Amino acid sequence: xxxxxxxxxxxxxxxxxxxxxxxxxxxxxxxxxxxxxxxxxxxxxxxxxxxxxxxxxxxxxxxxxxxxxxxxxxxxxxxxxxxxxxxxxxxxxxxxxxxxxxxxxxxxxxxxxxxxxxxxxxxxxxxxxxxxxxxxxxxxxxxxxxxxxxxxxxxxxxxxxxxxxxxxxxxxxxxxxxxxxxxxxxxxxxxxxxxxxxxxxxxxxxxxxxxxxxxxxxxxxxxxxxxxxxxxxxxxxxxxxxxxxxxxxxxxxxxxxxxxxxxxxxxxxxxxxxxxx
Amino acid sequence: xxxxxxxxxxxxxxxxxxxxxxxxxxxxxxxxxxxxxxxxxxxxxxxxxxxxxxxxxxxxxxxxxxxxxxxxxxxxxxxxxxxxxxxxxxxxxxxxxxxxxxxxxxxxxxxxxxxxxxxxxxxxxxxxxxxxxxxxxxxxxxxxxxxxxxxxxxxxxxxxxxxxxxxxxxxxxxxxxxxxxxxxxxxxxxxxxxxxxxxxxxxxxxxxxxxxxxxxxxxxx
Numbered sequence: 001x002x003x004x005x006x007x008x009x010x011x012x013x014x015x016x017x018x019x020x021x022x023x024x025x026x027x028x029x030x031x032x033x034x035x036x037x038x039x040x041x042x043x044x045x046x047x048x049x050x051x052x053x054x055x056x057x058x059x060x061x062x063x064x065x066x067x068x069x070x071x072x073x074x075x076x077x078x079x080x081x082x083x084x085x086x087x088x089x090x091x092x093x094x095x096x097x098x099x100x101x102x103x104x105x106x107x108x109x110x111x112x113x114x115x116x117x118x119x120x121x122x123x124x125x126x127x128x129x130x131x132x133x134x135x136x137x138x139x140x141x142x143x144x145x146x147x148x149x150x151x152x153x154x155x156x157x158x159x160x161x162x163x164x165x166x167x168x169x170x171x172x173x174x175x176x177x178x179x180x181x182x183x184x185x186x187x188x189x190x191x192x193x194x195x196x197x198x199x200x201x202x203x204x205x206x207x208x209x210x211x212x213x214x215x216x217x218x219x220x221x222x223x224x225x226x227x228x229x230x231x232x233x234x235x236x237x238x239x240x241x242x243x244x245x246x247x248x249x250x251x252x253x254x255x256x257x258x259x260x261x262x263x264x265x266x267x268x269x270x271x272x273x274x275x276x277x
Numbered sequence: 278x279x280x281x282x283x284x285x286x287x288x289x290x291x292x293x294x295x296x297x298x299x300x301x302x303x304x305x306x307x308x309x310x311x312x313x314x315x316x317x318x319x320x321x322x323x324x325x326x327x328x329x330x331x332x333x334x335x336x337x338x339x340x341x342x343x344x345x346x347x348x349x350x351x352x353x354x355x356x357x358x359x360x361x362x363x364x365x366x367x368x369x370x371x372x373x374x375x376x377x378x379x380x381x382x383x384x385x386x387x388x389x390x391x392x393x394x395x396x397x398x399x400x401x402x403x404x405x406x407x408x409x410x411x412x413x414x415x416x417x418x419x420x421x422x423x424x425x426x427x428x429x430x431x432x433x434x435x436x437x438x439x440x441x442x443x444x445x446x447x448x449x450x451x452x453x454x455x456x457x458x459x460x461x462x463x464x465x466x467x468x469x470x471x472x473x474x475x476x477x478x479x480x481x482x483x484x485x486x487x488x489x490x491x492x493x494x495x496x497x498x
Contacts, residue, residue, distance in 0.1 A: 101454060105463040128461055167458035182445045196357040
């Protein structure tokens with residue numbers, strides 16, 4: 001118990017440090033946050049000319065994008081997949097780590113070429129950005145405290161409090177089901193608030209939850225899955241609207257990686273099952 | 278799809294109300310509490326009692342030597358793991374007040390020391406105790422001296438309250454983040470929030486001028 005408390009304090013301190021390192025997204029006033037001009041699509045050519053693709057990711061979302069052992073190298077399911085894709089494209093990957101709330105602002109402001117962070121495909125996002133083919137397919141879950149018997153479906157969220165990242169699809173889903181949503185920076189805060197009894201539930205990817213309780217068995221005594229969402233979420237890489245050549249190249253690379261078993265292999269490594277289709 | 282102008286207008290009230298019910302009360306409450314702490318710490322630091330002045334030094338060093346964001350997170354996300362669970366608003370007020378206490382203590386100490394020694398002696402000559410001299414002669418003059426630096430502290434605090442958005446307090450910046458997240462108009466909303474912070478701070482600066490003039494009457498020229 002003591003060690004888990006220390007771990008939590010460490011987690012909090014690390015998160016705090018990470019956050020203080022990357023202050024709230026201040027848009028770059030000199031370049032403006034404009035969209036890529038429609039018309040000539042140089043998205044692929046630009047990356048090839050630069051020899052690198054700049055990828056925005058959280059770095060704090062286990063097992064998708066995180067640091068090995070907490071302070072080691074950036075790794076994770078999304079990280080390995082984009083690295084494999086970049087390898088096929090013949091370019092280097094440069095990761096820029098930022099908090100979730102700032103990720104889309106970063107893409108808008110041209111700070112990244114692409115987001116690799118388990119972004120779910122939805123209508124609003126499709127209106128504003130382009131998506132690759134999905135590389136993860138998984139259901140969402142409602143997570144509650146172990147002793148909570150009030151919530152056994154999404155509909156039971158009505159009038160309850162959840163914690164979600166702003167602009168996440170979980171936020172929208174929780175709100176649609178009548179929950180009062182507290183906004184947090186990411187999964188780490190959501191689960192901390194749930195375990196501290198400050199909220200009733202949180203919605204997230206089933207894979208995130210399973211990984212969390214696997215890494216932190218103490219938590220398996222504190223929280224549980226109360227319900228699964230009906231529709232599965234399909235997660236994909238996000239690029240600026242109109243980056244058709246880049247998306248095509250990525251999809252081609254994903255197809256090859258699917259065919260040669262690389263995607264399944266990475267998936268097995270993190271989840272013990274193939275979640276890539 | 279809303280036009281930029283429509284979004285600017287429709288988001289104005291949510292942002293202003295975020296300032297009215299979040300930012301401003303949070304800053305006022307934390308500053309008031311922070312000043313009380315600061316006065317106590319400043320007097321402790323000036324005390325001839327070694328233990329008292331040592332404790333005050335440690336407090337000031339801790340507060341100024343650690344980031345405000347870390348202090349907030351320790352109080353809100355950290356303390357529950359040792360059984361102390363404080364709600365978002367009180368957590369924010371406590372963190373900001375502790376922070377202001379550390380910075381303002383040094384301001385008040387310097388202001389007290391800036392009052393010429395002769396003023397103390399004058400108090401003693403007419404039979405006042407140390408405490409009476411402090412309250413009736415020294416503090417009113419020190420107050421005038423400390424207005425500009427304390428105004429700085431307050432203006433910093435107003436902007437620092439945006440950090441409370443990270444521990445579930447809904448204030449101006451959180452409102453801007455919420456609207457930006459759903460409209461994807463980040464530059465517009467953050468710039469709008471910046472302008473509102475600026476307007477609040479302009480009002481505070483003019484308040485500072487008024488206060489300086491009023492307090493001038495306590496100072497021996």
